[in-house]
Amino acid sequence: MPPPDLPAPPSEKTPSMLSRKFGPELHNYFAGNPLNRVSFLRPDHVFLDAALRHKSTQFLLFHNMGPLTESPKKIQFVQWDDVGRIVDPGDGGPFQKSEDDDIKEYDSGKWSPTIVFLGLDRRTEKEQDVFTYKNRYKGTPYFALDLSAPAAFIDKAKTSALTDAVKKLIEKYESENLEFVGNRMNLFLEPQEAAIYAEARHTIDWNVRNPFCAQCGNRTLSTHAGWKRACPPADTATNTERPSCATRQGISNLSFPRTDAVIIVAIVSADGQKMLLGRSKRFPPGMYSTLAGFLEPGEALEEAVRREVWEESGVAVSRVVFHSSQPWPYPANLMMGAIAQAAPGEDEREPDLDHDAELESAKWFTLEEIREALKGTAWAEKGLGASDPIGGESKPDIPLKVPPRTAIAHQLMAAVASGGFIGGESKI
Numbered sequence: 001m002p003p004p005d006l007p008a009p010p011s012e013k014t015p016s017m018l019s020r021k022f023g024p025e026l027h028n029y030f031a032g033n034p035l036n037r038v039s040f041l042r043p044d045h046v047f048l049d050a051a052l053r054h055k056s057t058q059f060l061l062f063h064n065m066g067p068l069t070e071s072p073k074k075i076q077f078v079q080w081d082d083v084g085r086i087v088d089p090g091d092g093g094p095f096q097k098s099e100d101d102d103i104k105e106y107d108s109g110k111w112s113p114t115i116v117f118l119g120l121d122r123r124t125e126k127e128q129d130v131f132t133y134k135n136r137y138k139g140t141p142y143f144a145l146d147l148s149a150p151a152a153f154i155d156k157a158k159t160s161a162l163t164d165a166v167k168k169l170i171e172k173y174e175s176e177n178l179e180f181v182g183n184r185m186n187l188f189l190e191p192q193e194a195a196i197y198a199e200a201r202h203t204i205d206w207n208v209r210n211p212f213c214a215q216c217g218n219r220t221l222s223t224h225a226g227w228k229r230a231c232p233p234a235d236t237a238t239n240t241e242r243p244s245c246a247t248r249q250g251i252s253n254l255s256f257p258r259t260d261a262v263i264i265v266a267i268v269s270a271d272g273q274k275m276l277l278g279r280s281k282r283f284p285p286g287m288y289s290t291l292a293g294f295l296e297p298g299e300a301l302e303e304a305v306r307r308e309v310w311e312e313s314g315v316a317v318s319r320v321v322f323h324s325s326q327p328w329p330y331p332a333n334l335m336m337g338a339i340a341q342a343a344p345g346e347d348e349r350e351p352d353l354d355h356d357a358e359l360e361s362a363k364w365f366t367l368e369e370i371r372e373a374l375k376g377t378a379w380a381e382k383g384l385g386a387s388d389p390i391g392g393e394s395k396p397d398i399p400l401k402v403p404p405r406t407a408i409a410h411q412l413m414a415a416v417a418s419g420g421f422i423g424g425e426s427k428i
Ligand SMILES: [Zn+2]
Pocket: 213, 214, 215, 216, 217, 218, 231, 245, 246, 247
């Protein structure tokens, strides 16, 4: 199964001085979201409740971080008829009251599935009978809904009508041959669905991983349609006031979803004829990729590129330029793609792997070798997450394999190998 195409960037539709100078903008896989997030409406419970119950509304379901799919290429969105009795089991639903009231009436003993408002679909905003709010905000509403109950709520003592209803719904989907695809990267979805999935997965995952306040350790409450977590001052389950918590003071009232910046970089030799790639122990045999690492506090992107490349390969880097980015929802990364040039002479000696044991190997490849590897070999068609064995030795007779086009690493290599980037023109 070949990997899907990349989403078309919006800048292609309008002429632009910057596009003429630098070439078209690249949207990597998982970007290109067709939803208007209308983030300013997240505290508006009247809007959210109306959007939730509209007949066109689409729900993207998760269970154990896997999305409900009908095939590896297609997400199965479902409607209110399926999930209504879970989202609103008779208590008015998650958006019946204002956020302030939800926080005041917080009950740590009550579980309801995490729900995230994803946005309004721009593709349907001109359709008749489309969901409309204040005669201004239009489009099919999209929500993500996590059917996984936290461990504290699924032991037998706490089995409730709601957990039973969730269990039955999961069984119904399984009987219809639909599948919650967990523990796998979903890199074969149509690009716009992939972008909706990335937004949903990242935000659900953040909610799942942050059930407690980082300041005082008490359980938190998902608010703002799933985009913030509050530390309520009292708990009706125990009828007690909680100790004071710094997160309730001023603007640091709540915690927000994280997006952790990662630099990923194609290193070109000073003469522009070779590229430095590295190989992790976890890669399938023959596979090499661009170098990458987390940005650290107090570090510019360019500095992170120079530090990571030197730590992993001993190579000194001169000029660094930004190329494109990729929102990578496993779990919360923004890959900041760069192209950088090594200092003169750096490609004439063996890379030094002794600083940091992260890479098994780092090597300079000619651009011709990289062009061959990018050509859409059988490996590229299988893509990341395919069933190739992980690990194993990198034998010299195995041809170079590189990540598929859905990975930003592939796009960085292609930008260099196509020649435009380093051939004297300034096209990125
Ligand atoms: Zn707290």
